[in-house]
Amino acid sequence: MSEERSLNFIEEIVEEDIREGKHGGRVLTRFPPEPNGYLHIGHAKSICLNFGLALKYGGQTNLRFDDTNPVKEDVEYVDSIKEDVKWLGFTWAKELYASDYFEQLYAFAVELIRQNLAYVDDSTPEEIAVQKGTPTVPGTGNEYRNRSVDENLQLFAEMKAGKYPDGAKVLRAKIDLASPNMHLRDPLMYRIKHAHHHRTGDQWCIYPMYDFAHGESDAIEEITHSVCTLEFIPHRPLYEWFIEKLGIFPSKQYEFARLNLNYTVMSKRKLLQLVDEQYVDGWDDPRMPTISGLRRRGYTPASIRDFCERIGIAKRENMIDVGLLEFCIREDLNKTSWRRMAVLDPIKLVVTDYPEGKTEIFTGENNPEAEGGEGGRDIPFSRELWIEREDFMEVPPKKFFRLAVGNTVRLKSAYIVKCEGFKKDDAGNVTEVYCTHIAESRSGNDTSGLSVKGTIHWVSVPDAKTVEVRLYDRLFQVEDPSNEDGDFKDYINPESLHILPHAYIEPDLANAVPGKGYQFIRKGYFTLDKNSTPEKLVFNRTVTLKDGWVKK
Ligand code: ATP
Ligand code: MG
Numbered sequence: 100m101s102e103e104r105s106l107n108f109i110e111e112i113v114e115e116d117i118r119e120g121k122h123g124g125r126v127l128t129r130f131p132p133e134p135n136g137y138l139h140i141g142h143a144k145s146i147c148l149n150f151g152l153a154l155k156y157g158g159q160t161n162l163r164f165d166d167t168n169p170v171k172e173d174v175e176y177v178d179s180i181k182e183d184v185k186w187l188g189f190t191w192a193k194e195l196y197a198s199d200y201f202e203q204l205y206a207f208a209v210e211l212i213r214q215n216l217a218y219v220d221d222s223t224p225e226e227i228a229v230q231k232g233t234p235t236v237p238g239t240g241n242e243y244r245n246r247s248v249d250e251n252l253q254l255f256a257e258m259k260a261g262k263y264p265d266g267a268k269v270l271r272a273k274i275d276l277a278s279p280n281m282h283l284r285d286p287l288m289y290r291i292k293h294a295h296h297h298r299t300g301d302q303w304c305i306y307p308m309y310d311f312a313h314g315e316s317d318a319i320e321e322i323t324h325s326v327c328t329l330e331f332i333p334h335r336p337l338y339e340w341f342i343e344k345l346g347i348f349p350s351k352q353y354e355f356a357r358l359n360l361n362y363t364v365m366s367k368r369k370l371l372q373l374v375d376e377q378y379v380d381g382w383d384d385p386r387m388p389t390i391s392g393l394r395r396r397g398y399t400p401a402s403i404r405d406f407c408e409r410i411g412i413a414k415r416e417n418m419i420d421v422g423l424l425e426f427c428i429r430e431d432l433n434k435t436s437w438r439r440m441a442v443l444d445p446i447k448l449v450v451t452d453y454p455e456g457k458t459e460i461f462t463g464e465n466n467p468e469a470e471g472g473e474g475g476r477d478i479p480f481s482r483e484l485w486i487e488r489e490d491f492m493e494v495p496p497k498k499f500f501r502l503a504v505g506n507t508v509r510l511k512s513a514y515i516v517k518c519e520g521f522k523k524d525d526a527g528n529v530t531e532v533y534c535t536h537i538a539e540s541r542s543g544n545d546t547s548g549l550s551v552k553g554t555i556h557w558v559s560v561p562d563a564k565t566v567e568v569r570l571y572d573r574l575f576q577v578e579d580p581s582n583e584d585g586d587f588k589d590y591i592n593p594e595s596l597h598i599l600p601h602a603y604i605e606p607d608l609a610n611a612v613p614g615k616g617y618q619f620i621r622k623g624y625f626t627l628d629k630n631s632t633p634e635k636l637v638f639n640r641t642v643t644l645k646d647g648w649v650k651k
Contacts, residue, residue, distance in 0.1 A: 107412035109148070109353055113156055113324060126158025127323050130184065130191070131313070133165045134176035136367030137382040137389045138183045140403070140424070141358040147407035148326060148355065150189040159192035161320055166198045167312045169296035179382070183390040188400045197316045198298045204307050205259065207315055207345055208270060208288055212251045216344055217288060218244055219254040220271050231284045237277035238284045244273065258291055261304045265291050274340065282337050286310055314338040317350035325350050328357040329416060356416045362573040363388045363421065364581055378591060385639050386574040386595050396571065397616055397626030397641030402431040418579065425642045432624040432641065436616040437465040437473070440511065440556040441604045443568055443622060445485040447560065450516060452535045453482040461542060463512045476607040480513050483560035485603045490555045491521065491532045500553035502532055508553040511620060515540035515551055556620045563603035566636040569628065570597040609636065616641060
């Protein structure tokens with residue numbers, strides 16, 4: 100969007116900091132994904148915000164993999180995240196990994212033990228939970244809390260050296276067991292996990308917890324504005340406590356409302372279930388809210404950035420209608436896509452007064468929305484054409500301006516034809532429609548003086564190529580599947596994918612380029628799917644031309 104908009108509250112903070120000369124006016128943000136899944140449209144909001152701030156204020160953004168949990172993380176995810184951020188159009192200053200800081204984080208932990216601000220606790224998770232109390236009941240300490248600094252130093256070194264099994268001990272910050280903020284009741288800093296890490300291998304068997312690793316990674320990189328989602332508000336005092344006690348770079352945390360989108364789920368844990376249990380064809384299934392799914396569906400980076408700009412940055416959560424996302428891609432594709440003709444549900448139209456074996460070449464503009472039309476393409480016309488089944492009616496209702504016996508319509512970019520009759524098979528299905536054409540009504544040189552109310556698209560039978568077309572609907576039947584009774588998967592829309600194995604395209608569409616959007620005239624916006632082969636192209640419908648979706 101090019102219109103001026105007022106600053107969002109994070110931009111206001113950044114501008115204030117720059118005015119005050121904080122950090123010398125420097126702006127360094129970071130996007131910190133955990134490589135435990137593919138990025139989704141919610142991450143796109145965070146990416147656009149973080150990279151957008153840096154772009155706007157002459158700063159930079161680090162891409163930091165928050166890879167402190169060895170079990171769920173994978174290089175496949177790292178690669179996909181990099182691809183998606185690049186595809187969205189952003190360039191990071193540095194590619195960094197929290198795991199690169201393990202040595203430094205360990206030293207920070209030792210420093211806190213030395214200050215008697217951290218201790219090794221042998222309690223079980225259950226015991227710790229009970230001892231923590233509840234928001235209204237203060238927690239109680241245990242004997243481990245009073246361990247000496249020396250004993251803690253030794254035990255922590257032994258934890259690191261692999262002397263203890265998983266779960267035998269944890270390192271906790273010693274803060275305040277009576278704090279009204281549960282996150283300050285001696286939070287965990289390290290846990291023992293004898294697990295292979297995708298980068299550090301078997302070097303470590305203790306891993307830092309998010310709250311300890313995150314702020315300290317920000318400080319190590321000297322991040323000026325660390326933005327995250329609202330659920331981290333109660334973590335902020337802890338973020339600040341660690342930084343203050345360690346006397347390290349004072350990164351500051353700011354929180355904004357996460358994106359919630361209706362008719363889908365966004366948590367990586369749930370998306371992973373859809374993939375693993377094969378409800379969808381992988382993380383990049385065109386029905387998924389992932390960046391890779393949207394890309395495969397035909398969304399453009401510009402449309403996603405536009406969407407993120409339109410939803411804005413707020414301090415309160417709300418639910419965004421997926422219709423807005425669809426609006427953004429329609430806006431973009433209307434301006435950029437090339438127009439082509441394809442017949443999805445074909446019946447044959449025979450132009451009975453047109454010579455057999457004759458072919459005429461008509462031309463059509465690629466993009467009437469663009470200056471100069473971006474060139475054109477040849478469209479062969481012949482006696483036999485494919486048209487949409489729904490464009491003919493045996494018994495038409497009033498105001499049906501398409502084909503019915505006696506009606507005239509224009510065949511897009513070609514002639515006006517008059518419907519004279521039709522043929523049915525034994526089952527009563529219409530198989531062929533018969534028309535005559537008005538020779539003087541050639542598109543671009545129409546001297547017929549006729550005006551018709553309907554224009555339909557078509558594909559010449561001998562020139563048509565057969566393709567598969569995949570039509571998508573919302574993946575879930577309800578607005579907020581995570582908030583319904585039972586399992587979210589119970590609400591999957593059984594009709595979210597509709598495959599048309601025998602659609603016909605005009606010949607030029609055989610040159611379709613991956614990643615480009617095409618408007619199939621009257622049918623919507625489409626893009627080539629990665630399952631295409633030279634023998635059989637597959638097209639995904641990105642979105643219909645108009646918002647025709649009705650609640651079921
Ligand atoms: P999920 O809950 O989907 O698994 P996550 O928060 O665990 O997501 P991370 O990889 O930790 O995923 O997220 C990286 C960044 O993206 C974080 O700063 C996080 O706050 C942000 N983010 C994640 N989901 C959303 C969302 N729906 N809207 C906005 N930002 C998000
Ligand atoms: Mg997370």
